[in-house]
Amino acid sequence: MFDYFCIMDHLLPKVEIDPSAGFCSGVKRAIEATEQLLSQPDDVFCLGEIVHNEAELERLNNLGMKILNREKDNTGDIKGRIIIRAHGEPPSTFERLQAEGTTVVDATCPVVIRLQQRVKKASAEMMEARGSVIIFGKPGHPEVQGLLGNSSGNAIVIRAVEELDRIDLTRPLRVFSQTTSDLGAYNKFCEAILAGAAKASGEKSDVIINQTVCSQMSRRGPGIEQFALSHDVIVFVSGSGSSNGKYLSGISKAKNSRTYVVTDTGQVKPEWFVNALSIGVSGATSTPVWLMHQVAGEITRMIKND
Numbered sequence: 440m441f442d443y444f445c446i447m448d449h450l451l452p453k454v455e456i457d458p459s460a461g462f463c464s465g466v467k468r469a470i471e472a473t474e475q476l477l478s479q480p481d482d483v484f485c486l487g488e489i490v491h492n493e494a495e496l497e498r499l500n501n502l503g504m505k506i507l508n509r510e511k512d513n514t515g516d517i518k519g520r521i522i523i524r525a526h527g528e529p530p531s532t533f534e535r536l537q538a539e540g541t542t543v544v545d546a547t548c549p550v551v552i553r554l555q556q557r558v559k560k561a562s563a564e565m566m567e568a569r570g571s572v573i574i575f576g577k578p579g580h581p582e583v584q585g586l587l588g589n590s591s592g593n594a595i596v597i598r599a600v601e602e603l604d605r606i607d608l609t610r611p612l613r614v615f616s617q618t619t620s621d622l623g624a625y626n627k628f629c630e631a632i633l634a635g636a637a638k639a640s641g642e643k644s645d646v647i648i649n650q651t652v653c654s655q656m657s658r659r660g661p662g663i664e665q666f667a668l669s670h671d672v673i674v675f676v677s678g679s680g681s682s683n684g685k686y687l688s689g690i691s692k693a694k695n696s697r698t699y700v701v702t703d704t705g706q707v708k709p710e711w712f713v714n715a716l717s718i719g720v721s722g723a724t725s726t727p728v729w730l731m732h733q734v735a736g737e738i739t740r741m742i743k744n745d
């Protein structure tokens with residue numbers, strides 16, 4: 440726990456960084472692999488944003504990392520090493536890069552790799568049984584694309600209970616979630632699919648639910664709830680494109696209306712801290728700890744100057 444507490448004046452609010460905030464292990468591992476590559480001479484590229492945080496991307500960019508657009512950039516022209524980020528990629532991406540003679544550094548999170556393997560195995564079984572693999576997640580999300588690529592083409596991506604009518608509930612079904620889905624929403628979806636299959640086929644229904652929401656994600660929801668309740672003001676640091684940041688800051692706002700979301704120190708405002716005795720700084724699983732320290736330092740500077 441990191442405290443920015445002025446011992447000179449105990450009336451100044453206490454500024455605390457959420458001890459559970461910061462990179463998940465998969466993102467941390469991918470960033471460390473990138474830093475290692477950047478310390479060597481050859482160019483380093485990442486296929487898509489390595490993390491959804493502008494400040495961290497800028498830091499890595501300043502060290503020499505370049506980001507490739509997954510859809511638009513022609514990887515065949517690349518001379519250097521290409522990192523596969525923690526979300527993973529479908530097998531077709533690896534095959535293409537290999538055919539192009541690119542040096543690939545695979546930083547796919549081990550949790551995502553295990554999920555890809557399970558989806559692949561279940562897809563083969565469902566081909567035989569004339570059933571389907573269901574992936575609860577966001578269509579087009581890179582992790583989901585990687586899972587689809589491992590599914591021999593017989594997986595259906597669903598993002599909400601309302602889409603249940605797209606599934607033939609009389610068939611065998613193997614259900615998985617994207618690792619970053621909201622656990623509560625996934626549980627609701629699973630209840631609905633089990634109920635629907637039981638209604639359609641009774642005892643003959645053949646649905647297996649796999650609990651594949653990453654525990655590092657699911658723990659953060661209850662964690663930010665408690666953190667938001669135990670501080671007068673929350674400053675939530677997140678990249679503007681981070682869906683995890685939107686989700687966690689939404690939970691914080693629901694528990695503490697004095698929650699403010701910032702991307703960096705420049706957005707922090709002194710008027711937020713009027714009459715506050717405790718200020719919490721938290722962030723998404725894509726927010727670097729160094730950035731939260733910067734924001735905490737800026738808040739401390741503001742309240743001292745008040």
Ligand code: SF4
Nearest residue numbers: 463465548550618653
């Ligand atoms: S959220 Fe979990 S599965 Fe996804 S990259 Fe992080 S550690 Fe890996």
